[in-house]
Amino acid sequence: MTLTLAVMDSINTLTLGHYLLTSAALFVVGLVGFLTRRNLIVMFLSTELMFQAAAITFIAAGRFHLDVSGQVFVIFILTVAAAEAALALALIVLLYRRKETLSAEAWSELRE
Amino acid sequence: MDGIVLYTLCVLGALGLYLVLRPGGLPIRAVGGLIGLAAFVGLLFLATTSLAGDEGARPGVFFVIFSLIAIASGVKLITHTRPVYSALYFILVVLASAGLFLLLQAEFMAFALIIVYAGAILITYMFVIMLAQQAPDPHNPSARPEYDLVPREPFAGVAVGFILLALLSHMVSGVLRDPPAAPSLEEARVMAWQDLVDMPEQLKAIVLAEQPGVDLAEDAPPQLEATGDGTTALVRYTLADGTAGEPLELTEDALPENIQQVGLALILKFREGQLELAGVILLMAMFGAVVLARKQIELSEDEKRQAAGMRRLGHEDDPEDFHAAEGSH
Numbered sequence: 001m002t003l004t005l006a007v008m009d010s011i012n013t014l015t016l017g018h019y020l021l022t023s024a025a026l027f028v029v030g031l032v033g034f035l036t037r038r039n040l041i042v043m044f045l046s047t048e049l050m051f052q053a054a055a056i057t058f059i060a061a062g063r064f065h066l067d068v069s070g071q072v073f074v075i076f077i078l079t080v081a082a083a084e085a086a087l088a089l090a091l092i093v094l095l096y097r098r099k100e101t102l103s104a105e106a107w108s109e110l111r112e
Numbered sequence: 113m114d115g116i117v118l119y120t121l122c123v124l125g126a127l128g129l130y131l132v133l134r135p136g137g138l139p140i141r142a143v144g145g146l147i148g149l150a151a152f153v154g155l156l157f158l159a160t161t162s163l164a165g166d167e168g169a170r171p172g173v174f175f176v177i178f179s180l181i182a183i184a185s186g187v188k189l190i191t192h193t194r195p196v197y198s199a200l201y202f203i204l205v206v207l208a209s210a211g212l213f214l215l216l217q218a219e220f221m222a223f224a225l226i227i228v229y230a231g232a233i234l235i236t237y238m239f240v241i242m243l244a245q246q247a248p249d250p251h252n253p254s255a256r257p258e259y260d261l262v263p264r265e266p267f268a269g270v271a272v273g274f275i276l277l278a279l280l281s282h283m284v285s286g287v288l289r290d291p292p293a294a295p296s297l298e299e300a301r302v303m304a305w306q307d308l309v310d311m312p313e314q315l316k317a318i319v320l321a322e323q324p325g326v327d328l329a330e331d332a333p334p335q336l337e338a339t340g341d342g343t344t345a346l347v348r349y350t351l352a353d354g355t356a357g358e359p360l361e362l363t364e365d366a367l368p369e370n371i372q373q374v375g376l377a378l379i380l381k382f383r384e385g386q387l388e389l390a391g392v393i394l395l396m397a398m399f400g401a402v403v404l405a406r407k408q409i410e411l412s413e414d415e416k417r418q419a420a421g422m423r424r425l426g427h428e429d430d431p432e433d434f435h436a437a438e439g440s441h
Binding site: 017021024027032036065071075081 | 133155156159160172186187189190195198199205206209213216217224225229240243246257259260262263264265266269272273277280281284285287291292294295300303304374376377381386394397398400401402405
């Protein structure tokens with residue numbers, strides 16, 4: 001805890017901006033991955049990447065305001081991510097059994 | 113931050129990511145990766161110089177290392193043609209962001225992240241990748257399915273993503289130019305002591321540990337008050353015989369640790385059952401996953417009757433059923 005007070009002043013606006021930029025870049029990488037990949041599993045991995053970015057934002061903002069609520073929110077993000085992964089992977093297994101392929105475009109006839 | 117330079121860096125990053133994403137030779141992809149990483153470093157550098165003057169406020173070397181690892185493995189994740197390697201790169205992203213959490217003094221969340229993500233979620237992904245793997249072509253075992261090799265609309269995807277990034281970094285630059293009010297160091301210390309005030313049992317335990325053998329009054333919890341600039345605090349307590357005990361001075365070592373703070377916030381600030389709601393979400397997800405992934409087995413009419421313990425249709429003199437009927441006499 002000595003550590004906390006000793007470096008409590010070390011995060012200021014400048015480094016908060018750096019953390020926010022990192023998380024924005026990570027979010028965008030995840031978004032691009034979700035839009036461009038055609039493999040269902042990699043698409044859902046990309047959404048997990050976006051969850052990570054959101055978690056970094058929460059923790060950095062909470063650290064900036066010296067409020068642990070940001071960390072509590074990350075607990076809930078982890079919960080939602082775990083629930084999402086369980087359901088999405090069950091659906092992927094189901095879809096794979098139907099068409100024997102992981103390609104998202106195998107289901108593109110839903111468009112019509 | 114300078115707008116033109118900012119948008120140029122975003123365009124450069126988009127170009128880099130596009131070169132990495134689109135199917136091409138290794139040299140082109142390597143050049144693309146370098147351009148993208150250079151654009152990200154430039155973005156960080158721009159953020160640093162935009163508030164130049166305060167020399168001590170540069171991001172630490174660990175921050176640069178961890179954020180570069182996170183971004184680079186994120187890019188590898190979305191560009192690798194084998195899903196198993198994508199999952200492994202995701203573990204690297206998780207480790208790097210756990211490092212960032214450690215830098216932000218969120219020790220509990222850092223390790224929870226590693227345990228839950230790298231330990232549980234990623235293992236599930238691995239199993240699904242193994243379950244849903246197409247049998248390799250015996251003539252060409254290294255062949256990959258076409259949908260892993262060719263991305264879908266890489267140009268449009270990268271454009272959408274980097275328009276979003278330009279918007280976000282523009283907003284972040286607004287934050288840098290006009291920072292929100294953060295608590296000062298002294299306010300922060302006083303707030304940190306407030307956590308200990310919310311934990312009367314812990315305070316009592318600290319008093320007992322500091323002054324063994326003291327007999328505390330049951331109905332008067334110790335009172336804590338930050339002193340001076342908040343680096344120390346004074347605890348006043350009442351003894352069982354009604355007299356005031358000698359005030360105790362606490363140093364920063366007595367403050368609750370990160371995991372205690374998180375637990376306290378979870379209980380004090382989120383008291384209307386949010387945690388229980390999270391549990392319900394997890395339970396429902398578990399039910400959903402079990403119901404979805406269960407294999408449907410079609411039973412014939414005879415099998416259904418047999419499972420229900422009934423005689424099979426049209427087999428009234430079935431010897432097995434006959435014996436079963438005899439045994440019941």
